[in-house]
Amino acid sequence: MLQMLAKLLKVLNSEAEPGQVSLAFCFAMVAGFTPLLSLHNLLVLFLILLLRVNLSAFILGLLFFTGFAYMLDPLFHKAGLALLSADPMKETFTALYNNPYWRLTHFNNTIVAGSLLISALLFVPFYFLFNLLIVKYRDYILEAIRKSKLMQFFKASKFYQAYEKIAILRGGE
Amino acid sequence: MKMIRWQGLVSFIIISGLIAGAWLFLIDGIIERSIEFVGTKAVGAKVDLKKADLSLSPLGLTLEGLEVTDPDEPMKNMVEVAHTSFLMDFGHLLHGKAIVDEMTLDGVRTGTERKKSGAVKGAAVEKATAKEGASSGDTFSFPSMDIPDPKEILAREELETLKLVDIIRADIKNGKSQWKERIDGLPDSKKLKEYKARFKEAKKGLKGGVLGILGGAGELKALKADIKKDINSIKTARKDLKSEIANLKSRVAQVKAMPKKDLRRLKEKYSLSSGGLSNFSRMLFGGKIAEWTDTAFAWHEKLKPVIEKAMEEKPATAKEQKSERGKGINVRFREFKPMPDYLVKLAKVSADITAGKVSGEIKEISSDQTIRNLPTTFNFSGDKLEGIGSLSIDGEVNRLDVSTPKNKVNMKIAGYALKDVVLSEGADFPVSLSKADSDFSLKASLIKGVLDADFDGRFNSVSLSGGDKDGDGHLKKSLYEALSDIRGFSLKVALDGTREDYKVRLSSNIDNVLKKAVGSIVKKESAKLQQGLKSAITEKVNGPISKLAGDIGGLNVFDKQLSSQLGDLEGLLSGGSSKSGSKSGLKGLLPF
Numbered sequence: 001m002l003q004m005l006a007k008l009l010k011v012l013n014s015e016a017e018p019g020q021v022s023l024a025f026c027f028a029m030v031a032g033f034t035p036l037l038s039l040h041n042l043l044v045l046f047l048i049l050l051l052r053v054n055l056s057a058f059i060l061g062l063l064f065f066t067g068f069a070y071m072l073d074p075l076f077h078k079a080g081l082a083l084l085s086a087d088p089m090k091e092t093f094t095a096l097y098n099n100p101y102w103r104l105t106h107f108n109n110t111i112v113a114g115s116l117l118i119s120a121l122l123f124v125p126f127y128f129l130f131n132l133l134i135v136k137y138r139d140y141i142l143e144a145i146r147k148s149k150l151m152q153f154f155k156a157s158k159f160y161q162a163y164e165k166i167a168i169l170r171g172g173e
Numbered sequence: 174m175k176m177i178r179w180q181g182l183v184s185f186i187i188i189s190g191l192i193a194g195a196w197l198f199l200i201d202g203i204i205e206r207s208i209e210f211v212g213t214k215a216v217g218a219k220v221d222l223k224k225a226d227l228s229l230s231p232l233g234l235t236l237e238g239l240e241v242t243d244p245d246e247p248m249k250n251m252v253e254v255a256h257t258s259f260l261m262d263f264g265h266l267l268h269g270k271a272i273v274d275e276m277t278l279d280g281v282r283t284g285t286e287r288k289k290s291g292a293v294k295g296a297a298v299e300k301a302t303a304k305e306g307a308s309s310g311d312t313f314s315f316p317s318m319d320i321p322d323p324k325e326i327l328a329r330e331e332l333e334t335l336k337l338v339d340i341i342r343a344d345i346k347n348g349k350s351q352w353k354e355r356i357d358g359l360p361d362s363k364k365l366k367e368y369k370a371r372f373k374e375a376k377k378g379l380k381g382g383v384l385g386i387l388g389g390a391g392e393l394k395a396l397k398a399d400i401k402k403d404i405n406s407i408k409t410a411r412k413d414l415k416s417e418i419a420n421l422k423s424r425v426a427q428v429k430a431m432p433k434k435d436l437r438r439l440k441e442k443y444s445l446s447s448g449g450l451s452n453f454s455r456m457l458f459g460g461k462i463a464e465w466t467d468t469a470f471a472w473h474e475k476l477k478p479v480i481e482k483a484m485e486e487k488p489a490t491a492k493e494q495k496s497e498r499g500k501g502i503n504v505r506f507r508e509f510k511p512m513p514d515y516l517v518k519l520a521k522v523s524a525d526i527t528a529g530k531v532s533g534e535i536k537e538i539s540s541d542q543t544i545r546n547l548p549t550t551f552n553f554s555g556d557k558l559e560g561i562g563s564l565s566i567d568g569e570v571n572r573l574d575v576s577t578p579k580n581k582v583n584m585k586i587a588g589y590a591l592k593d594v595v596l597s598e599g600a601d602f603p604v605s606l607s608k609a610d611s612d613f614s615l616k617a618s619l620i621k622g623v624l625d626a627d628f629d630g631r632f633n634s635v636s637l638s639g640g641d642k643d644g645d646g647h648l649k650k651s652l653y654e655a656l657s658d659i660r661g662f663s664l665k666v667a668l669d670g671t672r673e674d675y676k677v678r679l680s681s682n683i684d685n686v687l688k689k690a691v692g693s694i695v696k697k698e699s700a701k702l703q704q705g706l707k708s709a710i711t712e713k714v715n716g717p718i719s720k721l722a723g724d725i726g727g728l729n730v731f732d733k734q735l736s737s738q739l740g741d742l743e744g745l746l747s748g749g750s751s752k753s754g755s756k757s758g759l760k761g762l763l764p765f
Contacts, residue, residue, distance in 0.1 A: 045188070049181030077501050084504040097506035100267030111501030 006163040011057045012137060022130035024048070024057035026123050032065025033072065033115040039105045040116065069115065080114025201225050204234065216251070218242035219291035233260040242291025243284075244475065250287055251475060255280025259517070271515040281524035321443055323705035327713060330439060334431035334710070338717045341424050345724045348417060352731045355410060360403040365741050371396050372745070400746050407739045414732055421725050428718055432710045439710075440703050453688070454664065454681035457596050457604060462666055462677060466624075470672045473580070473619065513541040522553070531555035531564065542572045548579075562588020580619040587612045591632075597639070602649065604639040604656065606632075617668075624675055628666040635660055648694050655690030659683060 011021055031044045048058055069076075084093060096102040106112045145151050154160055205225040212220030223238030236257040243251040259276035266272075375396060378389030517538040524531045533553030542548055548571035555564045568582035594606040613630035637656040667678040 042189075046185050049185040049188075050178060051181070052176055052178045080501060081504070090506075093504075094506045098509045100264050103268050106503075108504045108506065109501045110504065114501070 006159065006166055007056055008060055009163060010166055011054060011060070012134060013142060016054050018131045018134040018138075019127075020052055020054045021057045021134055022127050023051065024053040024055070025061040025130050026127050027053060028058045028061025029065045029122065029126060030116070030119040032062050032067075033069045033076070033119040035106075035109075035112060035115070036066070038112055038116075072115075072118075073111065076114035076118065077110045078114065079117055080110030080112065083113050083117055084108060084110065200227050208236070208239075212241065213293060216241055216244060218244035218247060218251075218293055221291070231260050232263045232266065233258065240285075240287070240291075242287065244293075245471070247290040247292035248287050250285045250291070251283065253280075253282045253285045254278050255282075265512060268512075269514070270512050272512055273515075273517045274519065276517050276520040278520060278522045281522055282526075283524075321702075323702065323709040326439055326443055326706065327709050332432075332435045332710065332714065333438075334428060334435055334714045335717060337424075337428050337431055338714070338721060341421065341428065341721055342717075342724060345421060345721075345728070348421075349727060349731075352414065352728065356731055356734060359407055359410060359735070360738060360742065362741075364403070365745065368396060368400060368742075368745055397746065400742055404739060404742050404746070407735055407742070411732065411735045411739070414728065414735065418725060418728050418732075421728075425718070425721050425725065428721065432714050435710055436703070436706055439706050440699070443702060443706075454683050455677075455679045457683070458664060458666075458679060458681070459677065460598075461594075461596055462628075462668075462679070466626075466668060466675065466677075469617075470624075474672075511544050513539045513544050515540045516545070524553070526555075526558075528558040528561050529555060531558070533566070543575070546573065548573055560590040560592075561586060577621055582615070582617050584615040585613075589613070596637075602639070602652070604637060607636040607638050609633065609635045622671055624668055624670060624672070626666075626668040628664070628668075630664045630666075631661075632664065633661045635662065648691060648698060651691040651694050652687060655687050659686055662686075 027044050027048055031041050034041065047053075048055070083089065093108070097108060107116075201224075204227055205222050208222050208225065209220050219242045221238070221240040221242075222236055224236070226235045226237075227233075228235070237255070239252075239254040239257060240250045241252045243249045256279040257276065259273045262272040262274070371392065375389045375392040378386070378392065515538075518536065520535040520538060522533050522535060524533075531553050532555070533551060535549065535551040537545065537547045537549050539545065539547075539549065548569045550567070550569045552567035553565070555561065558564060564584075564586050566582065566584045568580070571579040571581070589611045591606055591609045591611055593608075595603075596606055597604040609632045611630055611632045613628065615626065615628050617624065617626035619625075637659055639653065639656070662681055662683040664681045664683075665679070668675055670676050
């Protein structure tokens with residue numbers, strides 16, 4: 001747990017572009033909210049590897065959002081059922097349903113449809129929100145913490161040693 | 174900043190390649206275990222598969238050594254299929270539907286031995302409980318061919334006559350004590366003396382002046398009223414007693430007619446009537462037919478869960494389904510070309526039976542027959558079989574109307590050589606069909622659990638045998654002789670009803686042959702038994718019946734007693750001589 005928190009801090013405190021970290025969190029939200037073995041997650045994996053997003057942030061985000069998804073299951077089901085039962089979409093979904101490749105995506109499953117809909121709707125707002133939070137964190141909180149006496153004391157703790165250890169192993173990113 | 178990470182693309186290709194490689198490497202094992210798991214769950218007993226092999230181009234599956242355990246006999250396989258192969262439609266498979274155009278099943282065998290038990294915990298208990306509840310419809314047993322000794326019959330049988338005698342005797346005994354009690358409550362000699370004393374006192378008063386006369390007259394009037402009241406009580410009691418005696422006499426008369434009824438009942442029970450012989454074929458073949466019917470029902474019960482599970486109704490709309498946590502529900506949309514979840518359009522089957530190879534086809538094995546509006550049909554035939562001239566079986570499993578499940582089968586077998594078939598195993602009359610050439614047809618349907626079957630058979634070159642012809646009595650000897658002379662017979666069987674309660678109607682020309690052969694012996698033996706029973710019953714019931722008359726006579730004593738008491742009181746009232754010798758009475762003493 002300590003190491004996980006240390007990893008998160010490491011990512012936040014690194015010189016990585018805030019956009020790379022935010023995008024990783026957003027992709028993690030999509031993969032974490034939706035059932036992991038869905039076909040669209042292959043596309044997410046492809047984009048994660050192809051685009052320069054922070055992989056550590058993605059893995060941490062995936063763990064967080066997967067755990068959180070369990071609580072949101074009833075919401076995903078309701079949203080998915082509403083979407084799939086919507087009359088204006090009926091013809092489109094019927095056409096997709098009759099296409100074998102679209103059937104592989106399990107789009108007609110209420111959890112898949114609901115979680116994908118919600119994570120897609122939240123993708124862009126969350127990207128900017130995470131970006132903003134990271135920038136603000138680095139500008140104000142990180143600097144203030146670094147200079148505080150508490151931090152000086154903290155640097156001598158085991159937690160900080162773990163954080164340092166990871167930083168060394170990662171080549172001081 | 175560069176947006177693209179090219180080494181990431183390489184990583185993706187490598188990861189995807191590894192996943193695809195692992196899938197190809199593991200898929201055969203996954204299919205094998207999936208078939209075993211799903212099969213075991215559906216059958217309720219272990220399903221084993223030696224090998225599964227998936228080919229991608231063309232997409233197909235080959236299964237080797239499929240063994241399905243018999244849930245009722247875990248050391249036997251219900252079905253064993255040596256080799257199964259089929260091609261699947263890739264497009265439909267992506268839809269999650271297994272559509273097979275043609276399937277081949279080779280080396281199908283039933284009832285093969287297993288090396289290890291195929292029992293599954295829990296399922297076996299359920300099956301055993303279900304089996305206990307099931308029972309065959311009619312049971313068949315041979316009547317005894319020995320004419321028993323009448324005295325032995327009476328030793329173990331209760332006679333209705335004697336039962337009635339005991340009841341009447343108890344009633345008489347009870348009646349006697351009741352009458353004794355009632356007579357004790359009526360005026361007796363003591364009361365008579367009291368009346369006489371009152372009479373004397375009243376007479377004295379008549380001599381004592383005007384007041385005395387008036388007082389004496391009043392007393393005499395009261396005395397007369399009391400005596401009249403007592404006389405009436407005794408008369409009523411006497412009337413009741415006479416009525417009771419008459420009733421008992423009538424019941425005794427009924428008892429005298431009872432031995433005839435006992436005789437008829439015992440004769441029917443212990444003699445072999447010609448009516449029984451007219452249904453000899455039922456006794457001879459009935460047991461075997463019940464056994465075969467139970468086997469057919471048992472097979473239907475075994476296959477039922479597999480068929481029913483495959484054709485389970487699915488909820489029509491998404492709202493009717495219940496969302497499972499973490500899984501959601503799959504909403505179904507209209508399909509342009511609807512197909513059931515699985516469909517085998519044609520299965521070519523080659524089965525190995527003891528007589529040889531039987532081959533055939535099964536069409537439209539489907540999870541939902543209503544989609545293509547076609548029932549599952551099958552036909553099998555064999556013509557180079559050992560001991561069977563030709564065999565053909567066809568039928569259908571129809572679930573087009575889900576509320577009325579229909580199963581039909583027609584079977585025709587010609588030139589079937591029967592050998593050493595035990596028809597009756599009982600020690601009383603064992604019969605075996607040593608050999609016969611048979612041709613028969615069977616038409617059966619099971620609609621909503623109700624069986625309707627017709628069997629029509631012709632048996633030629635027959636040899637029936639059984640029992641010790643020399644050691645048995647007349648009747649058995651004649652029956653065995655008649656049976657051994659039979660060279661051919663026909664048999665018609667009609668069955669209808671449910672598994673728990675079915676009726677069998679059976680007819681054969683064998684009945685007439687046997688009736689003719691042993692009819693006169695049966696009549697003679699029956700007459701002999703009747704005579705013996707009549708004498709034995711008479712001997713047993715005569716004593717108790719005559720004793721009953723004596724017991725009723727005991728009630729006449731009360732009548733005499735009542736008559737005497739009545740005479741005394743009437744004598745006192747009339748002034749005539751009474752039994753006690755009094756010559757003076759009330760008559761003439763009163764002016765009113």
